[in-house]
Amino acid sequence: MLVIFGLSRKEWPLGLVALACMVCGHPGPQSLVRRRTRFTLFFVPVLPLRNRFETRCPVCGTGRQVARDEARRLGAAA
Template identity: 80%
Template sequence: MLVIFGLSHKERPLGLIALGCPACGHPGPLSLVHRRTRFTLFFVPVLPLRSRLETRCPNCGTARAIARDEARRLGADVRS
């Protein structure tokens, strides 16, 4: 019997937030992304494993996890 399993990553852009990049020092806004990781069985998402918010620098591509409260404080529209 053959069992096919793996991980699936889905990203949903949420907009821009006014932060500077801590890695390269780019002063412009960073994009905010909601990233979900799920366990898949036969290419069907079965079990959610991780859900987090990330900021991404458009200049260097550095991603950094951000807390939901901090994203709300910076003006992002984050649903619970």
């Protein structure tokens, strides 16, 4: 019997937020993204594993993970 399983990831853009990048110091807007990871069985998403929120710098591409409450606060301000 052959069992096919894996992980699927999907991202949703939530908007732009005004933050300074921690790496390059760019003070402009960064994109706020929600990333969901699910366990898949036979290419069907079965079990949600994690939700992450992160900001991404448009200059250097570095992502910084933010907490759910902070992501809600940043999303409401945008």
